[in-house]
Amino acid sequence: MEISREHLAHNLLVLRQLASPQGDIMGVVKSQVYGHGVATAALLSSLGLRKFGVASLEEALDLKKSGVEGDIYILGGFFPWEAEAIVAEGFIPVVSQEEEFESLVKAAERQGRTARFHFKVDTGMGRMGCLPRNFTRSFFERLSLSPAVALCGVMTHFSSAEKDPEYTEWQFQKFLAFLKRWGFWGKSLEYHCANSAAFLVFPHMRLALNRIGIALFGVSPNGEPELAKSLGLKPVTSVRARVKLVKVLPPGFRVGYGGTFVTSRTSRVAVVALGYAQGLFRALSNNLEVLVRGKRAPVIGTISMDQVMVDVTHIEGVEKGDVVTFIGRDGEEEIRVEEVARRGKTIPHEVLCSFGRIRHRVFVE
Numbered sequence: 001m002e003i004s005r006e007h008l009a010h011n012l013l014v015l016r017q018l019a020s021p022q023g024d025i026m027g028v029v030k031s032q033v034y035g036h037g038v039a040t041a042a043l044l045s046s047l048g049l050r051k052f053g054v055a056s057l058e059e060a061l062d063l064k065k066s067g068v069e070g071d072i073y074i075l076g077g078f079f080p081w082e083a084e085a086i087v088a089e090g091f092i093p094v095v096s097q098e099e100e101f102e103s104l105v106k107a108a109e110r111q112g113r114t115a116r117f118h119f120k121v122d123t124g125m126g127r128m129g130c131l132p133r134n135f136t137r138s139f140f141e142r143l144s145l146s147p148a149v150a151l152c153g154v155m156t157h158f159s160s161a162e163k164d165p166e167y168t169e170w171q172f173q174k175f176l177a178f179l180k181r182w183g184f185w186g187k188s189l190e191y192h193c194a195n196s197a198a199f200l201v202f203p204h205m206r207l208a209l210n211r212i213g214i215a216l217f218g219v220s221p222n223g224e225p226e227l228a229k230s231l232g233l234k235p236v237t238s239v240r241a242r243v244k245l246v247k248v249l250p251p252g253f254r255v256g257y258g259g260t261f262v263t264s265r266t267s268r269v270a271v272v273a274l275g276y277a278q279g280l281f282r283a284l285s286n287n288l289e290v291l292v293r294g295k296r297a298p299v300i301g302t303i304s305m306d307q308v309m310v311d312v313t314h315i316e317g318v319e320k321g322d323v324v325t326f327i328g329r330d331g332e333e334e335i336r337v338e339e340v341a342r343r344g345k346t347i348p349h350e351v352l353c354s355f356g357r358i359r360h361r362v363f364v365e
């Protein structure tokens with residue numbers, strides 16, 4: 001995996017400009033920075049990003065070890081036994097239940113520190129967060145008045161920002177109504193609701209804080225490259241592997257496990273060192289194109305654990321050691337994460353996370 005420093009820096013700049021002047025960006029760097037490794041979070045930190053979102057305490061600890069500066073938010077909730085460490089490390093957890101909240105208060109009181117936290121309301125995602133109807137006056141008073149803890153923000157999360165504008169607007173209005181109903185609105189709190197999709201498509205949902213994951217990597221959250229391109233975001237990630245063997249197979253010869261591909265002509269086939277163990281979905285067997293010497297070439301046969309076969313009959317001079325591009329540019333041609341997601345019938349997020357299994361990562365200009 002090659003990670004472009006220049007494109008990452010460029011995207012961060014573009015996104016921060018879109019967020020300003022009213023707000024800032026939280027880089028959502030869960031799942032090892034969407035498969036790019038925690039060193040990429042350290043790079044974002046060196047580029048000036050000061051707010052990072054992760055899913056769990058474990059991820060927050062990994063991130064801190066990598067040397068990022070600034071605030072680390074735990075977006076995915078926590079267990080009571082994790083509260084001590086969260087407070088001791090100064091992480092900012094997102095709270096959605098009273099039980100979670102009380103464990104945080106206890107830990108903060110025991111340690112004699114003020115624990116910062118955010119509160120999450122569920123406006124229609126049906127995952128973490130407190131339903132507005134279950135938010136009571138007594139919980140509100142505990143949240144606002146407990147001296148050992150400091151409420152620093154209120155958030156919600158959209159379920160369908162990449163494909164359902166009406167539902168997203170409905171959730172947004174519910175969020176605003178909740179903030180106003182309880183007097184949170186207009187205080188100096190960090191309000192946030194937008195993920196990449198909402199942030200890019202609905203400017204009025206850009207608030208004090210914006211939780212941006214996939215767009216940092218120049219990838220469209222809705223799988224349509226045009227969205228990222230139109231905002232000037234540039235792809236950060238390339239995935240490449242080398243040809244290990246080139247051989248000529250006669251017509252009628254089976255290729256790969258299960259013989260799911262049979263040559264129809266004399267074919268030149270390259271065996272390439274990437275497979276499902278490195279994150280190349282097996283479901284992409286016989287349904288993927290890669291770049292070899294600047295040209296598109298089809299994957300043939302079933303993808304193996306560490307290898308895949310590519311038909312290079314139409315490409316001159318392919319030899320052992322050649323670099324094959326699965327994601328990224330080669331000459332005039334480009335394969336984007338969105339294309340692989342579409343072929344794999346999934347979202348770009350899952351493609352990037354999956355390639356997180358690759359061990360060898362390098363930063364390039």
Ligand SMILES: *Cc1c(COP(=O)(O)O)cnc(C)c1O
Nearest residue numbers: 028075157195196211212213214
């Ligand atoms: C993952 C996540 C995001 C970021 O989503 P993207 O589509 O990658 O921008 C934002 N908020 C929460 C709560 C998340 O879990």
